[in-house]
Amino acid sequence: MIIKISQFGKILVSRPAGREAVLAFQAYGGADPKQQPILELDFDGILSLAPSWLDEFVTGLKAQGFEIHYLPTTNLSVRESIKILEEPPEE
């Protein structure tokens, strides 16, 4: 299933907003991790993304049992946010 991230706004920077987005998706997204375990995030139309928002959103979806894939994007703020999120945790 593809999630159009621009549905949540064009400038996505705060943790509370990321948390709210995942709660809204849980209520209205129509995806069941048992039926459709893979979610593809489409960042088309985003102006600016910060890792705080993305962290809350992705962590919330993973907690529900989804596997997250990122669709390719040329938006630098998206790419930098994904890069820092995907860094391995410190010991």
Next chain:
Amino acid sequence: MVSFSGLIFKMTHVSRRRRIEVMENHSSIHSLYEWFCQKDIAERLDEKFDQSPDSLCEAREVFNARLSSASVIMGKAGLTADQVGLLTSVAGEIGNNSYDHNLGKWVDAVGACFAWGQFESRFWVCVTDRGQGLFATLKTVCPELENSQQAIDIAFHRRITSRKNELRGNGLKFVRQVINAASGRGLYFQTNGAFHTFGDLGVEAHSELPKILKDTQGPFGTFALLLWEIPINRTSTRALP
């Protein structure tokens, strides 16, 4: 046909307007830094001192709404879409940190000041608050911390947070990585009495600030000044609205 004297008058008028624009921008930055540095805002009796500047965003929602406006101005100033995206996300991370870590613990003024402007080929963004500061918040999870300078070093280089029961803590690391990723970017960051500069415009950002008397017992909270170079073929000679 424009006469030679008319051309000289026009050039003088434009350069005077540019000098005023530069002075107004510098006085905005100076005012914000002075606001941050004051020991006690409520006791400041100087009539010229603005205790509640227009740029003060008492709630996160106000800050985020102004951030949207700022991103529009960045584009009008000549930054590319990629630069607008990056600068907006960096300012957003720094600003939202103010609210994440100071809700219910502001020293006096509630909220963060958020302002922006342009001078010559630079777009500047300033976020400052009178909250706890990095040392006080990180000390709760790093008892071995000894001072604000160490707090800055840790905050910008490690994934760490004082909100220890939550998975977070990568925001300032992101800020550092973006600023250092290319030339034409800079950040001056100060918390309490310690500071650090990042990027090749970091030292220039520091040079924009007035010297504050050392006997001021503040500052509390954090002060961040971002500088971003506007591409040469996009620099506007118009004053920003």
